[in-house]
Amino acid sequence: MRFLARRVAQALLTIGFIVIVNFVLFRAMPGSPERILARNPNVSPAAIQQTRERWGIDKPLIPEQLVAYLVATAQGDLGFSFSSRGRPVTEVIAGRLGPTLLLFGLGEVIAIVVGLGLGAYTGWRRGGPVDLVGNGVSLVLYSMPYFLLGMILLLVFASTLHWLPTFGMTTLGRTYDSALAYLGDLAAHLVLPVATVALGLIGQYSILMRSSIIETLNDEYITTARAKGIPSGRILRAHALPNALLPAVSLIAINLGYVVAGAITVEVVFNWPGLGTLTIEALSARDYPVLQGVFLALSISVVLANLFADLIYGRLDPRVRS
């Protein structure tokens, strides 16, 4: 219990630190957002001054702006998007969270099952034909950027074979007779982006799992188990896998935190309306409040994933807790 409390306290402290850094980072950026109004010949200086007051950027940075920012953030008020008029940042981000979670949730699950399975098998049967092919493919997938992989899949399966749709979550303007028809359309749109995410992660996971299994199999307790005549499949499942999984758990948990970051290129390639596309949109529109919100969400998810990894690790390996 003390272990848990300590970890949670650490995580909270980190998040608090991130909130402050977020403030400093975006205020330290040179220039001021209202100056873009000066490029519009129709806007009067009085109006620019009003905008400045509205955004509170006419007040001193410390303490007024910092205090106002901390209070607002604590209340979950991240301000308004500059480019999406009249919509709070929290609403903008919330609207994009679902598609990202769906895409990366599915991608992760597939990657974990296939990647770890493949890694365990190739490590177990090292030097076999599956190992040779699987390890080679994993290396290629691991080193390939997401957008390239995504573009290849898109060109082959959408543009050439016309098996799957090119973009978005559903077909534009389509009305559905039944929920099942909607689900089918959604699933069809999911295949390529999920495959891109999964393929990219499978390479990573299987390489790690393979080396982890190989290392574990060299341990003396495995030799002991063999000497006791335990069947080899059981050695793998009951003896080698639990220990070999430890490094994989950390990697996967940290990866969960980077879901948003990794999402950027995959989502943009498939015009998937998630947080990744939102980040690029906010960057190109210089929508600082939204960018700040995305940064915050991203940092918090990394911290939470790390916390999660620590807790899982603590369960898997009791030595960590002491």
Next chain:
Amino acid sequence: MRSPVQRRTLRPLAAAGLVAALLLPAALPATAQTADDHILRVGTDQEFSGLNPWQAVYVVDYEVFTLNYDLLVGYDQNLGFTEGFATSWTTTPDGKTTTFKIRPGMKWSDGQPATAEDARYTYQLVLDAIDKEVTLGSGYIDGYLSSAGLAAVSAPDPETLVVETKTPTSLLLPAYVPILPKHIWEGHSLDQIANPEADGFFKNDPPVVGTGPYTAVEFDPGKFIRFARNPNYWGKQGGADEVIIQHFESNDTMVQALRNGEIDYARGIGADAFDSLAGQPNIVTVEGFANGYSYLTFNGYTKPIKGGGASTKAVADPAFRDALGWAVDLPVLVDKVLAGHGTPGTSLIPPFHSNWYVPPAPNVQRSFDLTKADQKLVAAGYKLDSSGKRLDKEGKPITLAMTWPASESELATAAQFISEWWGQLGITVEAGVTEDDTLLADLTPPEYDPPGLAKFDVYMWGWVGDVDPTSLLQPFTTDEIGGSSDTFYSNPRFDELFVKQGQTTDPAERKAMLQEMQELFYRDLPNIPLYYDSELHAYRTDRFTGWQSQPPGTGTPLFGFGPIGYTQLTLASAAAPSASATASEGASSSATPAPAPVDDASSAAGLSSALLAAILALVAVAVVGLFIVRRRRDSGTTTPKPTEDE
């Protein structure tokens, strides 16, 4: 040893993976079925600012509100005035009072009568904003009427609108202001309409009530806006029953979607992708003039600024700028920066404005001639020193800092070429990109509030125009120093002409004034217009036909002025008369514009996400169960072989 880990983590994961594997192939046949052929799908590179027209910023926002609403005066195929919310108009001889006749019997899309009172309400809203010195939203739309000198507006009867301006004006008729339904908008305060952060800000959520040919019935921020045919539209109905405008963050994806027939029109295509579309079946590419230009600005601020200003007085000298104008090979820039998709720059009014654009006379037009540039520099007093460096009049070697905003990355290529050319004249150019906001701050002169330092030598960016050229002229007037001016150009004659051209109502007279302004500009060269980049669009012809560019030859079919591009479209399958078109005509008796499909779609979406969760859970349970049963059987019956490993 037991293996709790394995059982607890691996199995549910495996199950979920299996579920996904099961679900996905089952979904495949669904794509073969295409959706309604009567929907026009339009892809754009720009994101939506929303449905409140006062918040419009981008071209796509303008497109959205001109589908929803009418302007008082519309635009025809040749960008001439035609009927809009008003059917005719007359101006008194003093040019200060214009009377508009509003179409009798016109209805809003919700069935309410649309009268002169709605137009009066809309113009009065702008007047209120002007009186209170606030901008209405982003400040673009209301600016048209404040520039026109709007003074008073009244609606003596439902078919008459009288608009008075402070001076005679040429800017009232082209004012790009959507006429809004008073009965929808009057319940909201000026602040709730203008300020997107106000309590109760009016987002104008769908279904939007308008008099345009299509009205928005669904808005999914960040994705698309869906429009349904306005059953009460007064004009010619387009062939599409619905219009969907979809935003694409990736240009490549938008082009692939067009090739694959998932959209019918694409706006804002990159040069490479555009070239790859040529000759594709059922696809037509359109290269139109953009209403804007990219330029290289000299810091023309003439007074000294303590700790700021340009590094040399030379950039404020028209003779120096003239000489450098001979040292920029514009056709090469078009070729290298725009892959040939553009026109070399000459005037501050782009050739898009075919009525107003005047190219320089042949005897004054500059070409690329480094010898001549050198002669002109020497004649103006800028000599070379013994080491080949060009000296300014203070005897200091000229080193120009050249920059451009990070958002316009293609200008880096232009900078490379210009640095090279000017380098041959002995002028050192230090080129480097600047983040947009930093650059805006650097450009700010002491006249701005708070005062800036105008600390730059030369920089590149672009201007985008309105349907009227006034906003492209304004940044070069003396009054704008401290406002939109980035050249700090000041010429009393130019200022005088600027005021006069906005007040004359005789097009020929105005053209003569604009010609003189363009000549002054070209002579003094406050900035070098580098090029007019092309608008690169493409459309498919297999679902819709009747695509016509506005204006013909130099414009584009959509994203022009007014909704004419949409209303001219007909179904490619016109042989079979559209069943749903008749359906929507039948629906015109009902008060609202076909909201039914929206409800269907959204309820389906809500229902299905719950259903999806339920199905996933069920299948997961089933698979886990199977998995456990199978494993028990496995370990009971089979004897694993020893591995060959080690």
